[in-house]
Amino acid sequence: MSFRTETGTDLEKARQLLEAGEVVAIPTETVYGLAANALTPDAVVKIFEAKQRPRFNPLIIHLPDWNAVAKYTIDIPKEAELLARQFTPGPLTFLLKKSDLIPDLVTAGSPKVAVRIPAHPLTHQLLSKLDFPLSAPSANPFGYVSPTTAQHVYESLNGRIPYILDGGPCKVGVESTIVDFEDGEVIVRRKGGTSLEAMAGVLGHQPILKTGVEEHPVAPGQLKSHYATTTPLYVGDLPALAEKFSGKKTCIIAFGNNAAGLEAFKLFQLSELGSTEEAAKNLFSVMRRADQCGADVIIAGWLPETGLGPAINDRLSRAQKQG
Ligand code: TXA
Ligand code: MG
DSSP states (O other), X not given: OOOOOEEEOOHHHHHHHHHTTOOEEEOOSSSOEEEEETTOXXXXXXXXXXXXXXXXXXXXXXXXXXXXXXXXXXXXXXXXXXXXXXXOSSSEXXXXXXXXXXXXXXXXXXXXXXXXXXXXXXXXXXXXXXXXXXXXXXXXXXXXXXXXXXXXXXXXXXXXXXXXXXXXSOSSOSOOEEEEEETTEEEEEEOOSSXXXXXXXXXXXXXXXXXXXXXXXXXTTOOSSOSOOSSOEEESOHHHHHHHXXXXXXEEEEOTTTTXXXXXXXXXXXXXXXXXXXXXXXXXXXXXXXXXXXXXXXXXXXXXXXXXXXHHHHHHHHHSXXX
16 A cells, blocks of 8 residues: 655544554654554554564554553563553553453464553653554664654655654654563563663662573564664774774764774764763664765774663664674
8 A cells, every 4th residue: 555644743633544544653752653553453464564574573552551551461460560650651661461452463472462651742642542552663664773753754664654643853762671571570671761770770679681582582573683774884892893994984873982083984973972861862863874874884882881871782783784
């Protein structure tokens, strides 16, 4: 199906399209999502088609508030309640046992559903008007960098969806942290916009990290090359990479002063002051600009493993040229 894709802030239009079983791009604080009625497989299928995403990859459902979660899940563990009190609405997604209302297509057959309460005023209003949850993956074609502005969504999905609800640039900039609960343990399946330190502060202990791709295919979206730029991207010791590619048109993705003294064809800064929050917010825009700047290669250094640094390093590592 082909559409004339419109962008705007018309909540009523978004609501009508979603109620009619269509797909609409929506803003969240993390990245833009590609949303459809989660209770109607015919609508959910359209997300997979627009994104060209494999159907074995399950989707997150979005709800207006934590009270709505009880209807679509069963046996919510007390650790989930604890984290929800602190971090919802916000960039944390909970893997919970699903109720029969959630179609198997949404969870790719898993008995658990991923649930999130996004913190974006426009999308909160939209979700409050609907009597169904919205299933929404990031609104990028499968395998490419996630979108953090309405324009990013337009660039890659123009003609494939009818409407983009424009909520401005995303404030967090990396996807939600995904947390799972098994036998009393709290397991982080994807690093994201809620830091591990903040979660440990609430839980009183470190959550377990099981984000590996091969070892734990429970989150199949954790495919290795998932945020890939078209221009090859390498991450590592920045001076060494600059030296290695000195004969090429090199684009540096810098953080703080880590590119000081290095020569480059282009340089994009994630955060002048070395803030991982600011870097997360800029990450996907910078990756897109780097990809489009005419360089032969993109190079970046690792960020510190604190705050949102781990989530950013994860995205950079998965965007890296393989082999
Ligand atoms: O911040 C976010 O989480 C954004 C915004 C739009 O909410 N959404 C997002 O969705 O990043 P997506 O589909 O790009 O990534 C969701 C991840 C995938 O890796 C998927 O495999 C995993 O969540 N996931 C979803 N449902 C799951 C389930 N039932 N069991 C295990 N993993 C699941
Ligand atoms: Mg995604």
